[in-house]
Amino acid sequence: MTDFFAGIAPVRYEGPDSDAELAFRWYDPDRVVMGKRLEDHLRFAVAYWHSFAWPGGDPFGGQTFERPWFSDGMEAAKLKADGAFELFEILDAPFFCFHDADVRPEGATFAESRRNLEEIVDYFAGKMETSRTKLLWGTANLFSHRRFMAGAATNPDPDVFAYAAATVKSCMDATHRLGGQNYVLWGGREGYETLLNTDLGRESEQAGRFLSMVVAYKHKIGFEGTILIEPKPQEPTKHQYDYDVATVYGFLRRFGLENEVKVNIEQGHAILAGHSFEHEIALASSLGIFGSIDMNRNDYQSGWDTDQFPNNHPEVALAYYEILRAGGFATGGTNFDAKLRRQSLDPVDLVAAHVGGMDVCARGLIAAAAMLEDGGLERLRAERYAGWDAPEAQAMLTSDLASIAARVESDGIDPQPRSGRQERLENWVNRFV
Numbered sequence: 001m002t003d004f005f006a007g008i009a010p011v012r013y014e015g016p017d018s019d020a021e022l023a024f025r026w027y028d029p030d031r032v033v034m035g036k037r038l039e040d041h042l043r044f045a046v047a048y049w050h051s052f053a054w055p056g057g058d059p060f061g062g063q064t065f066e067r068p069w070f071s072d073g074m075e076a077a078k079l080k081a082d083g084a085f086e087l088f089e090i091l092d093a094p095f096f097c098f099h100d101a102d103v104r105p106e107g108a109t110f111a112e113s114r115r116n117l118e119e120i121v122d123y124f125a126g127k128m129e130t131s132r133t134k135l136l137w138g139t140a141n142l143f144s145h146r147r148f149m150a151g152a153a154t155n156p157d158p159d160v161f162a163y164a165a166a167t168v169k170s171c172m173d174a175t176h177r178l179g180g181q182n183y184v185l186w187g188g189r190e191g192y193e194t195l196l197n198t199d200l201g202r203e204s205e206q207a208g209r210f211l212s213m214v215v216a217y218k219h220k221i222g223f224e225g226t227i228l229i230e231p232k233p234q235e236p237t238k239h240q241y242d243y244d245v246a247t248v249y250g251f252l253r254r255f256g257l258e259n260e261v262k263v264n265i266e267q268g269h270a271i272l273a274g275h276s277f278e279h280e281i282a283l284a285s286s287l288g289i290f291g292s293i294d295m296n297r298n299d300y301q302s303g304w305d306t307d308q309f310p311n312n313h314p315e316v317a318l319a320y321y322e323i324l325r326a327g328g329f330a331t332g333g334t335n336f337d338a339k340l341r342r343q344s345l346d347p348v349d350l351v352a353a354h355v356g357g358m359d360v361c362a363r364g365l366i367a368a369a370a371m372l373e374d375g376g377l378e379r380l381r382a383e384r385y386a387g388w389d390a391p392e393a394q395a396m397l398t399s400d401l402a403s404i405a406a407r408v409e410s411d412g413i414d415p416q417p418r419s420g421r422q423e424r425l426e427n428w429v430n431r432f433v
């Protein structure tokens with residue numbers, strides 16, 4: 001037990017009229033929307049790294065946060081776990097996510113790091129016997145330590161490839177042991193800074209081989225969760241190989257892994273790639289690789305990955321609209337890959353950030369469900385493509401250019417442009433959000 005959150009009572013649903021600072025106004029876990037409880041739709045997860053391991057630094061200054069578990073050693077790691085599970089209980093969080101480096105001290109050797117991880121995983125397992133918080137996903141931190149500065153799977157040094165493989169194996173074992181529902185790979189340093197020292201072709205072959213081994217190991221140990229790749233276009237490296245959903249899909253196809261691996265789409269990464277979050281979700285679902293989301297938002301003025309808690313429900317409504325259209329989450333969920341602002345020092349700030357984020361997401365999902373149930377957008381979308389229902393239109397898809405050209409002339413085809421109705425559709429969306 002810590003007294004870190006002392007005096008902060010469990011946060012519960014009180015409805016939109018509540019004037020309590022810490023209350024859910026929209027997130028009523030038991031509210032049934034489109035036949036499913038909100039908790040089961042949203043599948044919220046707390047991210048261990050931002051909430052418990054991040055010291056509050058930015059490129060100009062270091063630690064601002066003071067946490068009782070900020071020191072080395074196993075005792076501190078256990079205290080951190082105590083604090084984490086206390087927050088999970090306050091929020092009644094259904095899930096959490098972690099990297100190895102968030103939860104265990106780094107050892108002097110690989111074997112010591114692995115033993116440290118196993119010890120903390122045992123400690124988690126003990127807590128999870130009485131907690132209702134489950135593991136959404138585990139992952140390996142293959143980007144913070146200097147050994148990974150030139151990449152993990154894509155490193156020019158085969159010893160780093162080996163170290164990364166051993167690390168991922170230990171993190172998959174940990175995830176499996178804790179009943180994790182997914183395993184994530186974000187290629188933090190899988191990219192490059194300059195072509196002058198980089199062999200692109202070789203590095204992506206290494207990445208493909210590495211991922212194939214991850215999939216093989218999943219089957220070997222009988223892990224039933226989903227393997228997820230998290231795309232990001234740049235930062236920390238200038239060119240990241242997993243740029244966006246489309247790039248990841250091409251990579252999966254190249255290595256025959258498109259039926260084995262899905263994507264974990266992060267809002268902030270989508271924006272950095274020049275896409276909208278909903279575009280990335282819709283594309284992944286159309287390709288059959290939609291898995292999970294990292295929910296956050298970036299600042300509109302600074303062009304980097306600021307990882308703020310979501311606070312704009314019309315924005316998230318469009319993302320959840322695509323998720324609901326895709327049939328909702330299977331093993332995935334809504335992970336708050338979001339951190340406090342570095343001046344938000346107080347324990348209550350951490351609670352409030354999650355409460356606000358959960359409420360924004362719930363409100364967005366409720367609006368998205370109402371839009372879907374109303375059916376207006378889908379009706380208009382179907383109408384826009386209705387011409388394709390005609391047999392001669394369908395026949396074109398198995399035809400050839402010369403036959404189509406002949407039909408254009410014989411039938412006197414003369415396309416008549418029709419309105420895309422964008423403003424009317426935007427007005428329609430605004431009726432729900």
Ligand code: XUL
Pocket residue numbers: 099139184186230232266294305337
């Ligand atoms: C980094 C990021 C990571 C991944 C997990 O931008 O999003 O936290 O989600 O490694």
Ligand code: CO
Pocket residue numbers: 186230266294337
């Ligand atoms: Co993320």
